[in-house]
Amino acid sequence: MDVAIEEKTRTFIQVSEIWVPDGDTLIHGGGSYGDLGAFEAASVRESFALGEGLPGKAWAEGSPVVLKEFDGSYFKRTEVATEAGLTAAVAIPVFDGKTLMAVLVVLCGDDDEHVGAIEVWEETDKLLMLKDGYYGAAKHFEWVSRHTHFPIGQGLPGGVWSSDTPMLFRDLGAGYRFIRADSAGKAGLTTGLGLPVPVPDGATFVLTLLSARGTPIARRFEIWDARRQKVGKAGGAVLVDGVCERNGPLWTDENISAPRTAARNQGNIGKVLATGLPVIVSGTPKFTEGYDTMVALPIYGDGDIAHIVAWYV
Structure with a gap:
């Protein structure tokens, strides 16, 4: 059985939280805040109307939103976020159709010290252009x-656009498929x-998370295919790609004949399948590998969950 990691490193993402609709507002649906107790306490009491604050803006615009500076912005928790040392955020809406x-x-x-990248790419004139991103140092x-x-079809964003599926790239600094390999290597991105x-108006958006060793976005990534033809009539998901800093590849051509699967309500992936919502689990290493x-995070397609991406820190 996996044991908890002894060495603790600072992560690029310091807080993750879920906001869910409740009538005409968004309410707190869980999160991971580390030792930022004051920010957590302020967050669980918060709610957002359509267009209000960062979650409400992503809801109203129907697209991912990057906010790189809180002061003077529409961000509602600026004072407590500043006290916690938080300065930037990205909101990712999860839509099932409309x-x-x-x-x-x-x-x-x-x-x-914090190095990494969270990018939002948007299709404009048959090209993916950077809508915005946060890169730390x-x-x-x-x-x-x-x-x-x-x-x-080109690079990581273009590959996702072409396949309409999540993708993992390894060794960014040396990978010939990663168009920005030279600058990625110099930045320490791996x-x-x-x-x-997916968004209601059908526009094309691609989100990329680029992780560095010193301040990782994650130490483990997984991509699960939840399309029904992959798992039979009962529904479920199959692990189709993944990498772990400790264990190496989680999926290879050699073990494809015995794939790792998750049924509805089975573990964390099964909870996503059952609820249709993102899941954040923290403080219980035996349940988080x-x-x-x-x-x-679920990704919808054709009226149901098509894929689930998961990352672990």
């Missing part, structure tokens, strides 16, 4: 990214997760 299921919000701090990589675009973000926190 119905909002939840909004996942991740929050980061800004200093000279990776300033040169940010500059390169803002001057890069992707045709369909692993990239890309996923489509030995890690402190696990985030699982």
Whole structure:
């Protein structure tokens, strides 16, 4: 059985939280706050109307939203966030067709040590252009990214766009498929997760999470295929790709004949399948593969969950 990790490292994402619809507002649906107790206490009491605050803005705009500065913005918890050292956030809406299921919000701090990237790419004139992103201290990589675009099928964002499925890239600094490999290597970025973000108006958005060793977004990534033809009539999900800092590849061509599966209500992935909502689990390593926190995010397609992506810190 996996054991808890002894070495603790600072993570690029410091807070993850879920906001779920309750009538005409969004209410707190769980989260992971580490030792930021005051920010957690303020958050669980909060709610957001359509267009209000960061979760409400993602709901109203029907798209992912990056907010890189809280002061003077529409962010509602600025004072307590500043006291906690949080300076930037990304809101990711989860839509089933035109119905909002939840909004996942991740929050980061800004200093000279945190390196990583959370990017939102948007299709414009048959190219994916950077809508916005947060990069921490990776300033040169940010500059390169803002001057890069992707045709369909090219690079991690273009690959996700072409396949309409989540994708994992390893060894970003050396990978020939990663267009920004040179600048990624210099920034210390190692692993990239890309996923489509379906929205009601059919626009194309791709979210990329790029992780570095020193301040990782995650130490373990998983991609699950939840399309019914993969798991039979009962429904469920099959692990189709994954990588773990401790265990290496979680899925290979050699073990494809005996895939890892999850049924509805079986473990954390099964909870996502059963509820249709993101899941955040923290403080119980025996339920999170030995890690402190696990985030699982559903991606809808054709009226049901098509994929689930999960990351562990």
